[in-house]
Amino acid sequence: MLNSLTIAISKGRILDETLPLLEKIGIVPDEDPDKSRKLILGTNQSNVKLIIIRATDVPTYVEYGGADVGIAGKDVLLEHDSSELYEPLDLGIAKCRLMLAEPVQKKSGNGRLRIATKYTTAARQYFTNQGVQVEIIKLYGSMELAPVLGLADKIVDLVDTGNTLKANGLKATETIYHISSRLVVNKAAMKLKREQIKKLITALEKVI
Ligand code: PRT
Numbered sequence: 001m002l003n004s005l006t007i008a009i010s011k012g013r014i015l016d017e018t019l020p021l022l023e024k025i026g027i028v029p030d031e032d033p034d035k036s037r038k039l040i041l042g043t044n045q046s047n048v049k050l051i052i053i054r055a056t057d058v059p060t061y062v063e064y065g066g067a068d069v070g071i072a073g074k075d076v077l078l079e080h081d082s083s084e085l086y087e088p089l090d091l092g093i094a095k096c097r098l099m100l101a102e103p104v105q106k107k108s109g110n111g112r113l114r115i116a117t118k119y120t121t122a123a124r125q126y127f128t129n130q131g132v133q134v135e136i137i138k139l140y141g142s143m144e145l146a147p148v149l150g151l152a153d154k155i156v157d158l159v160d161t162g163n164t165l166k167a168n169g170l171k172a173t174e175t176i177y178h179i180s181s182r183l184v185v186n187k188a189a190m191k192l193k194r195e196q197i198k199k200l201i202t203a204l205e206k207v208i
């Protein structure tokens with residue numbers, strides 16, 4: 001008798017890139033997760049369920065055992081205290097870069113550099129390593145606006161094509177981190193459901 005296994009995933013690009021991987025290892029949801037309003041989806045494997053949550057909530061659900069495993073962007077994991085999670089596998093999906101960006105037409109700033117970002121932990125670490133003192137302003141979205149409206153000198157944000165920066169008169173100057181999505185595992189589940197989780201990891205390793 002197999003234990004049940006719950007996998008936490010977020011809608012959007014992570015789900016879009018995870019479903020083909022799951023299909024390759026023989027896990028297919030009962031309904032299209034993009035269309036369904038259900039937050040818990042069964043799959044063709046009676047013991048495997050998918051739970052659909054916000055990207056930033058994935059590490060929290062997995063840490064507290066609401067889900068046994070999850071798929072989360074490294075950006076999200078860098079902002080979460082990940083000592084409470086195992087991170088056994090880089091899935092190499094939903095890739096992008098965490099970058100420092102500034103206005104193409106630099107405005108003359110004096111005093112301490114102000115950085116607007118949703119990624120305060122990663123940004124603070126980066127500037128500490130550089131030995132540069134900055135003021136970090138936490139925002140939850142639309143960081144690109146901050147330099148335009150004079151809230152900050154620069155931003156730290158995720159960049160894929162660079163189109164969003166460009167459209168807002170910004171350019172990336174430094175790569176802080178190469179981001180991809182990782183498989184994360186609840187620590188207790190890793191013990192209690194060891195065989196099943198190992199099987200999942202091995203199967204995923206073969207298809208990435
Ligand atoms: O949107 P929501 O608040 O629900 O959560 P979320 O934004 O965390 O979810 P989602 O689905 O947007 O992103 C999930 C994960 O995808 C992130 O945690 C990253 O690990 C990864 N990822 C990969 C990205 C991007 N590429 C990306 N380009 N996440 C966000 N972006 C955004 C970026 O923030 C910027 O606004 O896309 C814009 C830049 O894209 P370009 O192509 O214009 O450079």
Ligand code: MG
Pocket residue numbers: none
């Ligand atoms: Mg988003």
